[in-house]
Amino acid sequence: MADASKLAITDRTRVRRMPERGAYDREVINAILDEAFICHAGFVTDAGPVVIPTGYGRVDDKLFIHGSAASGMLRSLQQGIDVCVTVTILDGLVLARSAFHHSMNYRSVVVFGKATLVEDVEEKTTALHAISDHIIRGRWQEVRPPTAQELKATTVLSIPLYEASAKIRTGPPKDDASDYDLPIWAGVLPINSHYGEPLSDPKLEDGISVSDSVRSAKR
Amino acid sequence: MADASKLAITDRTRVRRMPERGAYDREVINAILDEAFICHAGFVTDAGPVVIPTGYGRVDDKLFIHGSAASGMLRSLQQGIDVCVTVTILDGLVLARSAFHHSMNYRSVVVFGKATLVEDVEEKTTALHAISDHIIRGRWQEVRPPTAQELKATTVLSIPLYEASAKIRTGPPKDDASDYDLPIWAGVLPINSHYGEPLSDPKLEDGISVSDSVRSAKR
Numbered sequence: 001m002a003d004a005s006k007l008a009i010t011d012r013t014r015v016r017r018m019p020e021r022g023a024y025d026r027e028v029i030n031a032i033l034d035e036a037f038i039c040h041a042g043f044v045t046d047a048g049p050v051v052i053p054t055g056y057g058r059v060d061d062k063l064f065i066h067g068s069a070a071s072g073m074l075r076s077l078q079q080g081i082d083v084c085v086t087v088t089i090l091d092g093l094v095l096a097r098s099a100f101h102h103s104m105n106y107r108s109v110v111v112f113g114k115a116t117l118v119e120d121v122e123e124k125t126t127a128l129h130a131i132s133d134h135i136i137r138g139r140w141q142e143v144r145p146p147t148a149q150e151l152k153a154t155t156v157l158s159i160p161l162y163e164a165s166a167k168i169r170t171g172p173p174k175d176d177a178s179d180y181d182l183p184i185w186a187g188v189l190p191i192n193s194h195y196g197e198p199l200s201d202p203k204l205e206d207g208i209s210v211s212d213s214v215r216s217a218k219r
Numbered sequence: 220m221a222d223a224s225k226l227a228i229t230d231r232t233r234v235r236r237m238p239e240r241g242a243y244d245r246e247v248i249n250a251i252l253d254e255a256f257i258c259h260a261g262f263v264t265d266a267g268p269v270v271i272p273t274g275y276g277r278v279d280d281k282l283f284i285h286g287s288a289a290s291g292m293l294r295s296l297q298q299g300i301d302v303c304v305t306v307t308i309l310d311g312l313v314l315a316r317s318a319f320h321h322s323m324n325y326r327s328v329v330v331f332g333k334a335t336l337v338e339d340v341e342e343k344t345t346a347l348h349a350i351s352d353h354i355i356r357g358r359w360q361e362v363r364p365p366t367a368q369e370l371k372a373t374t375v376l377s378i379p380l381y382e383a384s385a386k387i388r389t390g391p392p393k394d395d396a397s398d399y400d401l402p403i404w405a406g407v408l409p410i411n412s413h414y415g416e417p418l419s420d421p422k423l424e425d426g427i428s429v430s431d432s433v434r435s436a437k438r
Binding site: 053 | 236260267269270286287307315321327351359362372392400401403405408415416417419421427
């Protein structure tokens, strides 16, 4: 019986190298997608493969990306061509006793599918709200909402989260048995991302303080 | 006359959307490549486009990636197929007064080319040293160097930095003229990456302190 909490493994999503690092659970995949800021979208043009970084948002089992209606990437993708969307969070450098066993701790998700143009204004607005919330929760309610004109100038594409897998490495280095005696420090150097102090727009009018969404922003 | 400090712009590298954000200077491109940790490599398989995160290193005008000889990506790429390698550093969230003008500050590089298998042992060792230095300078000298066996088990590919461009956004939000009067906080929320405290391998023998390369690691 199919397990609804897991995605079916396909030829494209099966993690072949280091299969013990592979994960197909929706929860695991969604948590990585929700934590990262940007994805790298890969698609094929007449001139070969192209990989473009872009923001995104998630609603249930759909990933949304957006951009100017003039964007070359979005115009390509909305033709219904295959896309591969990859999201990577780097957690640390894995420093082994041998050069060979150096590695990184990371959490990544690879999504395969075809993008669909979101034309319905309501779904488009929901998607843009999700993309905004993904970047900084609550900001959407604080700002001027998009006009009909702006909605029209924005292309939103939906990519189904049906064919996806995660790959995760955690923990200390794994050295060769004979290397553990070497007098070499080994371990993990964690990499953390954090927000700096908000920088007000130089054109900000006097007396406007940093908004709630920005003050409470966490990642 | 060709300017050696700038890369020739091609159809693939020309920044079309927001051309003012494009840069083709070798120095600018190299600085971004040297600062980021990982790249996203995109290539085309029978099953469509695939985007994989991986570490890399740079020596002059060559980018090196490496991995197990069993890696599907490396086996594909060493056939001499087209690859697009993209590197992205996220610097901050750009919070405008309107939802529409929200953006991100970032520095990205897109490289197009074909990968070549590095077979010469000396060049392979130089490449692996560069990849190691890219992650953490000086670590290579502290650890057990690769054996002939390990070198053989490692595939190294070289990608020329001839066809590449950078795209950079910096600075505050750009709002519509009529929105500057709105009582909405606007500005930039910087994103910083930093190292946490080194975590020693639980299997580390007593009396081995954190090595110089790790203590002096900076990004």
